[in-house]
Amino acid sequence: MVTADLSAARRIHSSLSLAAPIRAGDLSRFMRPLITALIVLALVHGGLLFVQPTNAPAAELAGDGPQVGVVFDLGGRGDKSFNDGAYLGAESAAKKLQARVQFIEPGDGSDRGAGLRLLAAERRALVVGVGFIFTDDLIELAKEYPDVNFAGVDFAVGTDKFGDPIPPPPNVAALKFREEEGSFLVGALAALVGGSKKVGFLGGMDMPLIHKDEAGYRAGVMHVCKDCTVIAQYAGVTPEAFRNPSKGKELALSQYQQGVNVIFHASGSTGLGMFEAARAMGRGHYGIGVDADQYGEAPGYVLTSMVKGVDNVVYDTIRRVKDGTFQGGIFSYGLKEKGVGYVYDARNRALIPDSVRARLLDIERDIVAGRIRVPSTRS
Amino acid sequence: MRAATSAAIEDGVLPTLTALLVALVAGDLLILSYGQAPGEVWRLMMSGTWGNAYGIGQVLYKATTLVFTGLSVAIGLRAGLFNIGAESQLAAGGFCAAALGLLLPTGMTPWLAIPMCLLAAMLGGALVGFIPGVLRARFGAHEVIATIMLNFVVLALLNWAISATGLAVPETLHTPPVASSSIPRLAAFFPVFHGSAANGTILLALMAVTVSAWLLFRSRFGYELRATGLQPLAAESAGIRVPRIWMMAMVLGGAVAGLGGSNFVLGYKNYFEDGFNGGAGFLGIAVALVGRNNPFGVLLAALFFATLSQGGLAIHALVPKQMVEVLEGIVILAVAVSVPEVRRLLRARPAPSATTLPVTV
Known part of the structure; x- marks a missing residue:
């Protein structure tokens, strides 16, 4: 049985495989354009090799430090x-x-x-x-x-x-x-601002790293609002789940329609769909960003962002190398070390009442002082 | 005979040479656009790859995987099939090698464990090749569509197997190490290669090149395969069972790509890691194209692309890594354009001989 799509295969094949052998006579006459092209290309390349551009950008960010x-x-x-x-x-x-x-x-x-x-x-x-x-x-x-x-x-x-x-x-x-500490704070914030006894969580890939965020968030919600419920959903079980904004939007819309007013996402670019959903739902619906300040994704609808201070931590490590105080070992960065936190600045100040801010500062102090223990696993 | 040989060399070498020169000049211009000196960048690239034993080892390591995926694509193309599935065949092969390795008792002698794991790798790849093969042979489904789609299915399945079934070490995306069957690194025999990932799988790659060259050009099966690729209707009227050849070509290509998974899994890291394939299967298409579907050409092309990839790291301080990716694209494009173009020039000669199926290349 030979099928009809042979011509496609033939075309692909004939453009890729060796052709029939060709007699090698008259090489000089017929090969001239090709040889000329080769020589020209070689000359151009040879010439370019010696070009030395002036003020070339530095190979590395320069300095005389470490x-x-x-x-x-x-x-x-x-x-x-x-x-x-x-x-x-x-x-x-x-x-x-x-x-x-x-x-x-x-x-x-x-x-x-x-x-x-x-x-x-x-x-x-x-x-x-x-x-x-x-x-x-x-x-x-x-x-x-x-x-x-x-x-x-x-x-x-x-x-x-x-x-x-x-x-x-x-x-x-x-x-x-200690992502869970930052998640705890935004959990408390979500419950205090949301005002509907229901708060949402949108995870990316269903995996322990993200469960850490969910655990902290849940505990934060429960800390300020014992009778609140947390609706937690994950976008999938593969890394794709971190890159699926349309799935994120779908999940977020369903949560908002169940009466949730604030959703915290830990889901990579899937969360962009959540911000879009918040905007589609209109006033009073918020999303909380993650890792970096995501205010710009949907101004007015981003309550805050749980930020992970990779920059501070990397800077801090380099500083310790420079000071000669670098040591190996396990370093854990939480609220106390300013490794995690949440955004509170001129742009989102209007969304967070002063009383809520004061309450959060209290909670933060309690976590730093060890008076509140934040779980890092779902129980 | 001499004339035929030199014509074959012309036809095989000249288009590639033209394409490489075009790519070099394009590379020069790209480097200049970053404000760097081309001479300096190329020098750094060479010294970071072929300039020291570690660099050579890294190039050999990367080339090893590319040889397998390149051969996989080349075998398909010789049969007239475009196998886009080398990526998932590679991954499936690596997974099966690791899975069997984990099942085998740790005390098992490597002389038995390694061949068994290699066989598992080939079977895993062959299975992934078999599906589009049989779809093509029995139902006429186009293998391009089938292999592309199967890539998604297989890679997602492997990801699920790793992340959702508790097979992975916590906080990672890889299996525990396979103790029973590890292929020794090159550094175990030649200490100069210390630290590089190159390992005994290189020998397997060389064997794969030789065996597939023999199979394609010296065996009856290879003759039937190439005849099918050149003109399936004619092959069928000559008594060749074309659907069977298509299926065999896909299974064989899958097995070769699957074997390539052992380079990372058994030779380098000793575990299966989700995503270890990292595009080597897709780059295999370029390797086959530049290598002109000739196993020895595939070997050279694999070394070339491996040099570009490793060299990209070496010149990182001067130009962004995307430059190397752009360069790869230009090479592929230049080869695709220059092969028919140069051949047209070659064909412009008087009295071309009739199209025959060359027995040698």
Whole structure:
């Protein structure tokens, strides 16, 4: 049985495969245009090789401070959250601490190790891997380059068979965030501002990292409003769930229609759909952003954003390298260390009553002082 | 005979050479547009790749995966089928190798465990190739559509298997390490390669090149396969069972791509990580195109694209990584354009011989 779409396959094939052998006579005459083209191209290339542009941009953010290398996660620059946060932190370290920073954006999986190794081999004072995915590579390289300092943002600390954390190698700083503390605050805020006894949570991929946000958020809601209910939904079980704004909008609309007035999302760009839903529902419906200040996504409808201070943490680590106080170990950043928090500035001040702000400041003090224990897992 | 050989070399080499020169000049201009000196950037790229043992090791590692996916696409194209599914075949192969490796007892001798895992990788890839193969052979479904769609299905399934079934180590997207079957790194034999990911899978890649060259150009099956690719109607009237060839080509291509998964899973990290394929399957299409569907050409093209990819890291301090991606695109485009164009020039000669099916290349 030969089907009708053969012609397509033939076309593809004939443009790609070797043609029939051709007699090699008359080469000079018929090949002349081709040879000429080759020579011209080679000459142009040869000429361009010697062009030296003036005032070429510097290879790295320059200074006479510590030499720092940063390898981004596969998402790379421009994600408006995680990687860009690390970039901002390193950039301000270049300005204020005169650090010399080189950035690497890996292409595929093996580039992560290769990028870190490239920087470690230059004996830089600090090499940073941005994202939990660097954990294994950092451990391997730290053992190989004991005189280089490493730092891993969201470094995944393993546990031994007794459930105790396994400390990273002595020259690795595991930079962890207590996202649940920030989520607790925005949970309390959502319940206090929403006023409908129902608040929403929109997660991206259904996974432990996001459950941490949900757990803190729930606890925050319950802390200020015992009889409130939290409607929590996830957009999916794959990483796609972090990139699905239309699903986000659909879920958010259904929550708003059930009487929810405030939704907190931890769902990457899926959350953009939530802001759109808030705008579609009109006055009195709010979304809470995550990781970075997302006010600009829907001005007037963004109550606040739970921010993760990757920039502060990266800057802080570089500062410690410069001061000579860098140490390996597990570093946990929460409200106390200004590693997490929520946005309260001129743009959203009008949305948050002063009494609510005062209440939140109280709660924040209690968390910092240890009077409130914030859960990090759903129970 | 000599004339035929030199013509084949001309036809195989000249278009590619033209395309590479075009890409080089385009690269020069791109580098200049970033305000950098082309000479300096190319020098850095060479010293970061072929300039030291570690760089060479990294290039070899990346080339290994590309050889497998390139061969997978090339085998399909020789049979007249466009296999876009090497990406998911690669991933499925890696997953099956890791899954079997985890099931095997840890104390098992590597001499038995490694071949079993390799076989699992081939079976995994072959299964993913089989589906579009049988859809094409039995129902006439176009393999381009079928393989593209299957990419989504397979990659989503693998992601689910890793993230939702508790197979992954907590807080990561990879399985626990496979203790029983790890292919030794090159550095175990040649300490200069220390730190690079290159591993024994390179030998498998070289074997795959040789075997597929023999299969395509020296065996009866290969003859039938190429005949089908050139003209299925004629092949069928010559008694070749065309649907069977199509199915076999897809299964074979899938198995080769699946075997490529062992480079990362058994040779480098020793675990399956979601997304380890990282586009190597799609780049395999470019490798097959630039390698002119010839296994040895695929080998050279794989080395070329691996050099570009690793070199991209080395020049990162001067130009953004997107430059290398643009450059890859230009190479592909230039080859696609220059092959028919150069061939037209070559054909302009008097008295071309009749189209025959060359037994050698």
